[in-house]
Amino acid sequence: MSETQTRRLPGRKAQAARNDGLILDAARTVFLADPGAPIAAVAERAGVGISALYRRYPSKEVLLRTLCHEGLRRFNTEADAALEDSDGWRGFVGFLQRVVAADVHSLTVKLAGTFTPSDEMWPDVRHSGEAVSELVGRAHSAGKLRPDFTAQDVGLVLESCAAIATPDPVRTAELRARMLAVLVDGMSVEGDLPGPPPAEGEFAFRWQR
Structure with a gap:
């Protein structure tokens, strides 16, 4: 609020x-x-x-669940805002930048598996998956996103940035933005990525207790 x-x-x-x-x-x-x-x-x-x-x-579990659900809602808000952009590539990159700046995925990395998700969360989980798939599809259609980059790769990008941490929050934010810029550049060039992309739901095991 x-x-x-x-x-x-x-x-x-x-x-x-x-x-x-x-x-x-x-x-x-x-x-x-x-x-x-x-x-x-x-x-x-x-x-x-x-x-x-x-x-x-x-209980602590209720607090953890609420905390992660708030992060999920923030993620969806940024994804929905990006879908309003008529430029598919600009919308996709702007979405990544805002989610990294908001530090949404640090909670995912730290708290996955520490609580049982509630039924109330699943509509937002589904919405996030649908919105990201749409953003990736639009970026592909814009001709800027490499064809072998998938919606499941988005999670890897965001968690890679979230893994960067220093004692100085300002410096952490700078380094995360720098790493995202490097990753975005890699998304938009030709060439083959090693190995298959993450499978849909491949990381769901982290939310099982």
């Missing part, structure tokens, strides 16, 4: 919404550093009481 939307809520609801934002921001920081951290560490970082956290998230 945005700050503007929060300000429109009545007092208690506005405070609850602010606390929720603080908790999710804190959880992202805590669990990216240590997926095994206790939920109390999230409450401490967020500056809220543990009882307030448990009223919103009754």
Whole structure:
């Protein structure tokens, strides 16, 4: 929920919404550093009481699931925005740049397999797959994307960028943007890629506990 939307809520609801934002921001920081951290560490970082956290998230698993679902929704928002671009290549590259800048895939890498996905997540999972396939297809149609690059390769690109981390967040963002630029250049040149592309669902095992 945005700050503007929060300000429109009545007092208690506005405070609850602010606390929720603080908790999710804190959880992202805590669990990216240590997926095994206790939920109390999230409450401490967020500056809220543990009882307030448990009223919103009754277990660590619920918090982790919510955190990853928020990342998935952000991914889909960026994919949908890219589909509005009439230039298939520009839309595809812009999508990759925004998702890397938002650091969506660090959560995927760190938290996969630490919770059981809920049925509520699957429509968004399906939507993400459909949107990425459409973006890749448009980039191919634009004549800019190498023909042997598949929708499943997108995950490899994003996770490769997410794997780059330094103690300095600004420098991390710079290096990830640099690596993405190198990868994008490789996507748009002729030549054969070694080995077959990832199969659809090949990495689904990570979400099984």
